[in-house]
Amino acid sequence: MSEPERPYRVTVVCHGNIxxxxxxxxxxxxxxxxxxxxxxxxVDSAGTSAEELGNPVHxxxxxxxxxxxxxxxxWGAHRARQFRTDGFxxxxxxxxxDHPHADxxxxxxxxxxxxxxxxxxxxxxxxAVAAGELGMDDPWYGGDAEYEQTYDxxxxxxxxxxxxxxxxxxxx
Numbered sequence: 001m002s003e004p005e006r007p008y009r010v011t012v013v014c015h016g017n018i019x020x021x022x023x024x025x026x027x028x029x030x031x032x033x034x035x036x037x038x039x040x041x042x043v044d045s046a047g048t049s050a051e052e053l054g055n056p057v058h059x060x061x062x063x064x065x066x067x068x069x070x071x072x073x074x075w076g077a078h079r080a081r082q083f084r085t086d087g088f089x090x091x092x093x094x095x096x097x098d099h100p101h102a103d104x105x106x107x108x109x110x111x112x113x114x115x116x117x118x119x120x121x122x123x124x125x126x127x128a129v130a131a132g133e134l135g136m137d138d139p140w141y142g143g144d145a146e147y148e149q150t151y152d153x154x155x156x157x158x159x160x161x162x163x164x165x166x167x168x169x170x171x172x
Contacts, residue, residue, distance in 0.1 A: 007042045008165055009090055012121065013105060014097035017047030017080035018058040019140050021097060024121055024154045026065060029073045031158045041165055046083035048104040055080045058140065064147040088114040095121045098135045122153060124160030
């Protein structure tokens, strides 16, 4: 009897793991489910900082998801955690919200294989790539408009991420 195939693992990383990375985690979970890949892909999130360890998702993150009628796919259970070097062992793709997170992940990478797993979330949005604007501002410092901007930036990248993962899963 053959062993079951290990799911493809995606980890989204921001600073505190209460705004951008969980928002992306939940939107990606939903998108992989809609793409028929939920049984083959696992998504989680983490932060580069220990500041928010154990804290729930920021209320404005939940509010923007509710405003857009997204189902709760783990909001209540989420607790902020920190990405550590061993996080590379469990991940196939590590998505950084912004350049400082990608830089921190590069410093944590033990080798080229770890480093090759790191991509910016917005690098999967063709319009962001064309504009040369791959970073994602932290909405925590703002209000509803900043959370909406973060939501829009993540949503624009989701189709590209789903297709990237689908292609990786289809490789022999």
